[in-house]
Structures are given as C-alpha cells and as structure tokens.
Amino acid sequence: MGKKITIEPVTRVEGHGKVTIHLDNQGNVTRTRLHIVEFRGFERFVQGRPYWEAPVLVQRLCGICPVSHHLAAAKALDVIVGAGTGDGLTPTGEKMRRLMHYGQMFQSHALHFFHLASPDLLFGIDSDPLMRNIIGVALKHKDLAVQGVMMRKYGQEIIKATAGKKIHGTGAIPGGINKNLTIEERDAFLHGADPLNIDKMIEWSQAAVDFFKDYHQQNQSMIDNFAAFPSSHLSLVRKDGALDLYHGVLRAVDAEGKKILDDVDYQEYTKYINEEVRSWSYMKFPYLYHLGKENGWYRVGPLARLNTADFIPTPLAQREFELFKAYTNGKPNNMSMHMHWARLIEILHAAEMMKELLNDPDLQGDDLVTKGTKQNEGVGVIEAPRGTLFHHYRINDKDQIEMANLIVSTTNNNEPMNRAVNKVAVDYMTGQKEITEGMMNAVEVAIRAYDPCLSCATHALGQMPLEITLYDANNNLIDRKRT
Secondary structure, eight states: OOEEEEEESOOSSBSOOEEEEEEOTTSOEEEEEEEOOSOOOHHHHTTTSBGGGHHHHGGGGOSSSHHHHHHHHHHHHHHHTTOOSSSSSOHHHHHHHHHHHHHHHHHHHHIIIIIIIHHHHHHOTTSOTTTSSHHHHHHHOHHHHHHHHHHHHHHHHHHHHHHSSSSSOOOEETTEESOOOOHHHHHHHHHOSTTSSHHHHHHHHHHHHHHHHHHHHHSHHHHHHTTOOOOEEEEEEOTTSBOOSSSOEEEEEOTTSOEEEEEEOGGGGGGTEEEEOOTTOSSOEEEEGGGHHHHOOEEOSHHHHHHHOSBOSSHHHHHHHHHHHHHTTTSOOOOTTHHHHHHHHHHHHHHHHHHHHHTOGGGGOSOOBOOOSOOSEEEEEEEETTEEEEEEEEEOTTSBEEEEEEEOHHHHTHHHHHHHHHHHHHHHHTTOSSOOHHHHHHHHHHHHTTOOBGGGTOOOOSOOOOEEEEEOTTOOEEEEEEO
8 A cells, every 4th residue: 555654844944845645556666746835025025126125025934044135135236226246345344344244144054953853863764753852952952952051142143242232233324234244243252251352253153063073983874875967066155166155257167166156247147047836846946048947956055165165264264174175186075064064164154254253344435325327127145055046126217126136046846855865764764664754754864954945935833743644555544643
C-alpha cells in the first residue's frame, strides 16, 4: 500500500510551509514537494502608495529580515530620486547603511546557527525532539547558547543605532539615511563591557567557525553527503570579484565554476532572470532565461556567495575562505550542509566589517542625503542573509507606486530546496517499512540548511501544530498524528 507523508509545518524555520512525500507500494519515493501554502500580496499592497513609503512598508514582510527589505527598497528608490545605484550616496549615507546591513547579517546568521540549526548538530538528527531545540542547547551547552543570544543582541543594537529601531526601523530613506552615528554610540560598540564589544564579537565569530570545522572533521561523511547535489550559484560580487553583501554586479557560476552570468548590471535583471509558476506552491521558481526552466535554476545564500566570489576583503574571513575553497580544490562547493560553514565565515566577515566601519569617521558626518534627476523606475538588489534579494519599483507622475516586483532570497532557493528534500527523502525513506520522526526531521534539516525565511512569502495567524498524515496509493487517509 502506497503512502503520502505530509510534514506540516516545517519547524525551526521562519514562516510556515509543508512537505509532502509520496511513496509507491514498494516503498520507493516517487515525488516530493515543498509547498508554500499561504499567500503573500505585498506587490499589490504597495500599489498606489507614495514611493517614499516603500522602505517602511515592505519590511513588514518579515520580523526576522526586515533590514534586508528596508535596504533593498531604499536602493531601488535611490535610482528613482537620481542618487545612483549604490555608489552615488554620500560617504555617511552609504557607510551607515552598510553598518546597518552587517548588523543585520550578523544577528540573523547568529539566530539561525545557534538557535535553529545547532540542535541537529549537537544532539543528532534522530535525537529526542524534546531536547532537540534551543532549550536543550541552553541546558547542555550553556556557553554556546549564551554566545548565540549575545551575538544576536549585539547585531540588533547595531540595527537600532542605524535604523532607529531593532525591528522595522526607518533609517534608510530615498537617497541616503536620516541619522548618523554619535561618538557615544560608536564607543559603546567598540569598547562596551564584555561581552558586548566588537572584539568579543570577532573572537566568538572565529570560535563558531572553529566549532563547525571541528564538527565537520568528526562527522565528515554526513556533512559532505547529506542533501548534496550539483547546482549553479548566483550572487552579487564587487566589481573586482570580492564578496560584497551590500552592493555589486550579478555573477553566476555553474557546478564546475564556469561563469554563466558574467558580472552584469542588476538594473537589467529582467533580461537574465525569469520566474516560473507551479500550481502547488504560492512561491515562484526563478531561473536564468538563457539556460531555460530545466537547467537555469540556481542556489543563492552563503554557499553561493562563497562559490561566486574571488576573495573576501577582511583578513580573518579571507583566511577561512581559503580553507573553505581548498576543501573542494577551488571548485564550487555543492554540499548543502556546508551552507553552515559558509554562513559562519560570513558572520566573521560581518564582525570584521562592523569594526572597520565603526572606526570610520565618516559615520559622524552630517551630509546624509543626495538626489538628482528623478526617474520613474528603479531596481535595488542586496545580499540578504538568505541570499540575493531583488526589489523593483515603477512610479507614475503622481509619485505613486504603480508596479512592484520582489524576488526574495528564499524564492531564489525554491528549486534547490525542493531538490534537497527529494535527495534526503530518497536516501532516508526508500524501502523503509516504518517512517520515523528522525527520518522526517532529516527532511527538515535539509530545508533548514538554507535558512529559509518563509515569512517573506507566507503569513499565518496563531500557532500551527506539526501534523503528519499518511495516505494509501488511492489517496485514502489511513493515519494522522498531531504534536
């Protein structure tokens, strides 16, 4: 008798989604799908609103990565107000935004690794779910739990100082920023009492990278083979090929490292990227036009960024980048669980960048905004914690938004996440007579490696329990369990 397994919702991710796995009468996996079942309508919500409201409105997509949407929208509106495409702001405007962005990257990566992903590493994929959570980490690995909390707190305080609030701030405006950083704020971040100072954050970031490398050495087969599959990778890079999380040109490489998108201007992204709609998900499936739907899909996020970049422009992270690249002999890394390794290298880079920016006197400047000849359309792209984020707006002659298109990071990773789900389901469930909780969590572990922010595409009220339903080959319900 065949089965249909439903995992709903996927846990320890931001937002709500479900997974369905179909097995035939012999227990072979025949189809898997990651469904995004709630509807996001922000592209329509903002239509008719004054364009300058967009950076505040669109960040309501999410409470975890609002800064990314705030800055991507502001960058698009920079173009509309004639301030250029990332390099036309005043030094204070650009550097305050960069500090805000690295604070966001730092806190979000810390949240994901320490709170959401580490329980699976520390306790095992098939360990007791009552222990396999942040409470279990706090009980058994207190130092790691404290570091995760304090690192996120530091990043959130950086966001508050640059955006005005920790969540849903207002700091970035079309053409610049609405505040600078005071000497008192700067000194608190540089020299605050332990552990809330930048040197401690750098020390802990390095320790987190070392923790993962040690774990990888002890669990090499699992980390290398779990949900591993070849893919293309896409991200922004600086014009000289450096990792740049705030601004750059679009680059994509295939699974062997060949460039398939060669440092193009993201204002023209519609020439290169299209989105496919499929009936079973509200989340679209992006792909590169010239390679088509079958072969044009790609990964974004920490793994992709380290696969596309030539180097990292901070010394400690560059040293780790060289070790990361050496592991695959310079070829792109296609191992999903190495997403955590890449994410921690980015935490270290973000900490180094925050220290560099905090020591820059431009942050105390008074020239905050620049404008030029207004245009009716603009695109803003940024590397959000989860990957490349596109915001595209067009306005009418009344300064109202008449078109908005958002391709969020998790949308870019839609096809890769579906392939990861299928790879793990086939590896763990084929031929099994009984589907265990550990097997189902293995599917979730594959999804969690991508740190999906399903909130950016989904909205639901209340608490959704985990429900597992089993169907026979004729789609008749044979069992349902609810946690």
